[in-house]
Amino acid sequence: MSHSVAAAPDQSFLDKNYFLIRRLHSLTGIVPIGVFLIAHLVTNSSAAWGAFALREQLPGVNATADKGLAYFWKEVMWINTQIPHLLLIEITLWASIAFHSVFGVYFAMSGKSNTNRYSYQSNWRYSLQRISGYIGILFIFYHVATLRWGWTFLVPGGTKWSAEFAGSTLAAAIQGSENGYTFGGVLVTLLYFLGVTMLVYHFANGLWTAAITWGITISAAAQRRWGYVCAGLGAALMVMGWVSILVFAVVNPGLTRELEEGLQKGHSSLVEPSGNERLARAVRHDDELVVGGMNLNSNRTSKE
Template structure:
């Protein structure tokens, strides 16, 4: 090889390893956090701490999610974290696309499970890239012209505005555009989760952590387990938000902001913490 090489050639290995690393930290880690947060719309229903602001079980989900969002928004240097994340995603995406373009799929001839996953890893990468861009552009940067119904996401009204986006209208009526957005979300998060779980499996080979076939198989089970869990959270989140009535959610949110009059006391179930009337 010639001694005069460009930066890409000289730093090739570092870039490849960084590509692999960024997929896990921060992107993968963020994905886990993000899905945990989002799925609080479902698991939050079991969160009794949310009862101070929620009255119905379903409202607990909305409240918990709002708390999670508030917590995240309250993190110090949140913008810095976000920028690091965006840069990581951009780096991972640019190099990922570049690397993916060096291969040629051949699952038509070699129909092995690993080969299918090789192909899916690349396809899901493209899908995830599109999805993440759409997701961030519409919900974070407020490009509402990309959203059917033109709604924008507001972190103070996390559940309701999200539900509105997934349903395709501000008033919570389900529109065709909304269904399409929801389906795109299903595809997008499914791709992202697969891409992460499968990437985690291949990363262990790339870094030389799993060498023997047995080790690769064992780690594969771990990744499968993780992927299944994340997938459950991802789908639960979408189903949770898509089936949420934004108007009802907004009531909870406003109550948490203190801008909405509390509902009539009789409608409120007694807080769980308080002991029953003697």
């Protein structure tokens, strides 16, 4: 019953693993990239809403803005000191982004946008998905290059990042210098707005299409309902992204750095206890708390 359509024997690697690559491309967009994006935006936006979440009184941290920055600092510190296997997670994330980008571009090149003739909303979303992907890749590259690798493009002197000074470096990066706004900083700010907007859109819309690709939403009604969910998630993330940029666009990088230094000088107990730790304290085992082979009370010890 086999016909002329049988696969040719001299298939390329891509052809042989086409389904796997396609679905991995879809999957990586959600896990880990999408999940990371949520975490990243939640964390960054905490600089705005952190004042309301901060439970303890920190020395020298009184203003609402400072409280927010302090909360953000604690969040970043917690992530960078408390999450196990962070390097492994980062490697997975980088590999996923690279994979998603390379194949994303390759797949996107097979399409030809025709919104000029068929200006349906879904068609615009299709085109925007590809455009946002391209822009997203460029943005991520810039974002990482400047903050992680210390590239100095648009920001003289560079803004190499460290966990302790996440907030101030970010503010300096967005504003163009450690002393406030420069012309380059305006461009960077705009680039951040654009990049974050595009990435959030890309994720929300990708989540919507993934449900069709995997065959989760079948009927038009189900696709519409899931669309509302994705749009809601996207809107929330969008607000978080914009708020994060706004916060670091308005705070003074120098003062932020001073705040961070103050927080850094304080002891590690400023790092908010993890849930496990609080639980452990509640049951009065707060001396040497060891969970899963890790000493949760000490700083970075588990990594060393």
